[in-house]
Amino acid sequence: MTGTMDGSSWKLFLLSCLVVAESSAQDFGQTQFICTSVPKDMDLCTATMQNSGPAEDLKTTVMQLRETVLQQKETIMNQKETIRELTSKLSRCESQSLPAAGPGGRRPGSKNTMGDVSRGTTDTLAQLGQTLQTLKQRLENLEQYSRGNNTVQANSLKDLLQNKIDDMEKQVLSRVNTLEETKPVSRNDTEQRNRVESTLTSLHHRITDLEKGKDTRPTDKFQLTFPLRTNYMYAKAKRSLPEMYSFSVCLWIKSNASPGVGTPFSYAVPGQANELVLIEWGNNPMEILINDKVAKLPFLINDGKWHHLCITWTTRDGMWEAFQDGVMRGNGENLAPYHPIKPEGVLVLGQEQDTLGGGFDATQAYVGELANLNIWNRKLSIAEIYNLATCNSKAPAGNVFSWTESNIEIFGGATKWTFEPCRSLN
Incomplete structure (x- = not known):
């Protein structure tokens, strides 16, 4: 690598080698030596900097490769961390899994009283x-x-x-x-x-x-509570309503839900989900729907207190009346005139039905308490409605649907509590 040079200009030449690491993801450790001569008294770094052309390019290449190596190292570290995390999760899953099934499909040591997790x-x-x-x-x-x-x-x-x-x-x-x-x-x-x-x-x-020894209590002294606005919490009558050419529906209700108390009850029949519905949805007033026709009711009940509501209706001219706490608050006509309430339907408490017995929407669900829902296939008199609102012993019970525990099923977490109407007014 040494040669004879001009003695007047150079006394000693040193060989300086730049080591360039050419690395890749599959091949590490290979090196290439590139050598050049520099004067004895010249600084190696200065000589390198003064070197034009290939030396400068090599330096740039070295820096780029060094940066690449650092990036690959960081990537490998991240991948190792991910592998460790996945391995840990896999170990936990394996430790919690059940033993393999033995003969007959039953797992060793299991009682199999609550079903097999491996099943659907x-x-x-x-x-x-x-x-x-x-x-x-x-x-x-x-x-x-x-x-x-x-x-x-x-x-x-x-x-x-x-x-x-x-x-x-x-x-x-x-x-x-x-x-x-x-x-x-x-x-x-x-x-x-x-x-x-x-x-x-x-x-x-x-x-x-x-x-608590409550077996002897009257079967109508109870209330239903719907604490949350959900699409699965409701109660259902065990029997359908008959065909009706007039009706009276009365109930006790307590709610302060906002906006709107929701749907205290809905009656759907095949082909008509809104056959008979009482609903207060959003910022709208409470409404009664008959065959999907609507009448707005003058009720003010969103105060967290118990109120007694009654609605009467006859198919002739669609005449209706609305009573709150025993007092008539409004009336009207032309509400689904000459349309009888159809039989073979489903009566649901606490939800509005979009399909027969289902299709519930949480935004229309009832939130609050209700009790003593009774339905008659006739128009009650003003005196009868007043007796119901004041808990008079002469008050009639519904002849189409009566409020008894044996007539109602509850679903989805709705609760049932003892209720005395006139003792619970405050």
Whole structure:
């Protein structure tokens, strides 16, 4: 690498080598040596800077490659962190998973009383529903037994069933939470879960009534509470309304929901979801709908106090009257004239129906409390309506739909409480 040079200009030449690292993602560690001569007394860095052409290009290349290496190093570190996180999650999943199924499809050591997580959500919740239905039947047997046998044995059976229900509820909640974490819940699965929750709520209330000795209370002394604006919390009449050429519908209501209290009740028939509806939606006044025809009602009830409402109607000329707290507040005509209320429908409390028995919209749901919903297939007199509003003993009961616990089913978490109308006015 050395040669004979002009002695008057140069005394000693040094060989200076620039090392350029040519690296790639697949090939590291290879190097190429590029050498050039510089005077003895000249600074190597200065010589390099003064070098034109290839030296400057090489320096730029070195800097670019160094930056590339640093970026690749950062990328590798991020990928390692991601791999560690995924590995940790996988380890947790493996540690929580059930053992492999043994002969016959049953997992070793499992009791299989609450269904298998590996099965679909619908299958598991269906099994839970069947189990809770069995408990419900046992509770009904218990109620019949305790009415005829007020003994220590009946109380022991109650305690045993209460403990069983408590355990079942804990397992239901645990299983549902597990299912929600492992896969999205479809609409059908949500409806199944709501039915299970409703059954649990009903069982708890009936057990409480048994423990407090409320079996002998009148079956109409109760109220329904809808604490949230949802599309799944409601109550339903067990039987349809008959064909009616006139009607009177009365109820107690308490709400301060805003905007609008929602839908206290709706009656839908095949082909007409708005056959008979009482609704206060958004900033609109309360309305009565008959065959999808509307009349605005002069009610002012959004004050958080109990109010008694009555609406009467006859198909002839569509005449209607509206009473609040026993006093007529308004009347009108031409509301669905000569259209009889059709039979074979579904009466729902707390929700507005867009389809027969369903199609609920949370924005139209009722929020508050209601009680003593009664329906007659005739127009009540002013005196009869006043007696209802003042809790007079002469007040009639609905001959088409009467407010008794045996006529109503509750769903989705709606609750049932003891209610005395005139004692609850304040």
